[in-house]
Amino acid sequence: MAELLDQTKSTLADVPFETSQMFFSRTDKRGIIKAGNSVFQTISGFEWAQLLGAPHRIVRNYDTPRAIFRVMWGLIEGNSVAVAYVRNKTADGRGYWVLAMVLPTADGYLSIRIKPTSPLFAQIKDIYRGLSAAEQGDSLNVEDSEIRLLGDLGALGYPSYEAFHKTALLVEFRARSSAMSPKLKGYFTDIDRIKKGLQAIQSAQVDLLAAVESLRDLPTNMRIVASRLEPSGGPLSAMSDIYNSTSSVLFQEITDFALGQTSISKRMDEAFEKACFFKAVTLLVEEVMAKTVQDDLQAHGVDQSVEMSFLGGVLAQYGAIERETLQIAERLALDLNRAAYDLRRSMLGLDTIRVMGLVESGRLGSEGSRIGATMEQIGGCHSAIIALLQSIKDNSAIVNAGVAGLGLHFQKRGSLAAG
Secondary structure, eight states: OHHHHHHHHTTSOOOOOOTTOOEEEEEETTOBEEEEOHHHHHHHOOOHHHHTTSBGGGGBOTTSOHHHHHHHHHHHHTTOOEEEEEEEEOTTSOEEEEEEEEEEOSSEEEEEEEOOOSHHHHHHHHHHHHHHHHHHHSOOOHHHHHHHHHHHHHHTTOSSHHHHHHHHHHHHHHHHHHHHOSTTHHHHHHHHHHHHHHHHHHHHHHHHHHHHHHHTTHHHHHHHHHHHHSOTTOHHHHHHHHHHHHHHHHHHHHHHHHSSTTOHHHHHHHHHHHHHHHHHHHHHHHHHHHHHHTSOOGGGTOOHHHHHHHHHHHHHHHHHHHHHHHHHHHHHHHHHHHHHHHHHHHHHHHHHHHHHHHHHHHTTGGGGHHHHHHHHHHHHHHHHHHHHHHHHHHHHHHHHHHHHHHTHHHHHHSOOOOO
16 A cells, blocks of 8 residues: 555656755665765655665665666675666655765765766666556566666666666766766866867777788788799798787787787776776765755764764775776876787787788789789788887877876865765
8 A cells, every 4th residue: 555655656747956955864784874964855755754764765766777786786796886867755745856876985885876867867767667667567676677677778878787776876977967067077077188089099990900811811821822923931931920929919909909808908998997987986985974964964963073083984995996996097098008019019020021922022022913913902001000009009198198087177176076
């Protein structure tokens, strides 16, 4: 009956609140509310006596699929940050949408919630609507609901929930910051420049792999023709053998560089996204601290000094993670630049071997024209590969400079958290 009443009341108009407002609550490991801010209490409509000591599910609205909470608990119990769109309920049965970020701490969890305003939010509400209807009307169990949720997110291009929730936090944080304050405009401009550089690198790597693939059989053809033109051990055959062995190793290095889990650019992209994610986390914690200083929590039986100390500890904990992830991204950016430089230099060396072979084939007159044509074809592939590696190097320099400069936005002007 309670669930039916909740579903009926969920059709009422949502409780309005401003983009600048933030919800903050702290729970123990069991999810029991230990503290919160006045925004949380006021918007929820519950009295402090009803909130403190109550399970956080007191504000749960059935418009949020159970699968979301299953995913979130799986993350935070594994000591990972969890982010999700959630529709909470008020004391009178109405609702309000938030983007919730839950941070594991030594003694429990910190939850920070902001108003979602990005286009992604509308897409997720459609997914939630279908999942909630299936859970409530079709008795879809929570395990199958989670599978369906991940499938729906996969259809939107997110290979995992973690990939989705990182994007959700970043797009909502950016939309909120842009609406409230211009202070982070330069930071976001640099983020875009770095992303553009990474996208250019990834595009060049696709072309690089195609160029290497088109070249792969040509060294063997050159060797076969050389063996027909002169006795075994002749200078042209020797150069063909050297080129064949050298190119085989180099092509594998290029493939490893551009493809697979070991790809530096792939690891760089992941590290950069993680660094941006944790920067958003720390900036939101900073903002909560700034607002908590001005909040009259003592009047409601919440010790303000305890909460400030707690938030300071959380900021130190996640600030250390943010700095570490940014350092990893900086190091990988340098590695990317260096690897592109080294591979380009190796390709220039390989082309020198080809040119020497081309000169030697010229000494054979008309007979040498057969292998000369193959070497010219190889030369065209070499030029394309060298140009692509130069493009990767140039863009990695942009990425490297951009990542190295991100921290300056905050060192020069202090905290740039919105609010």
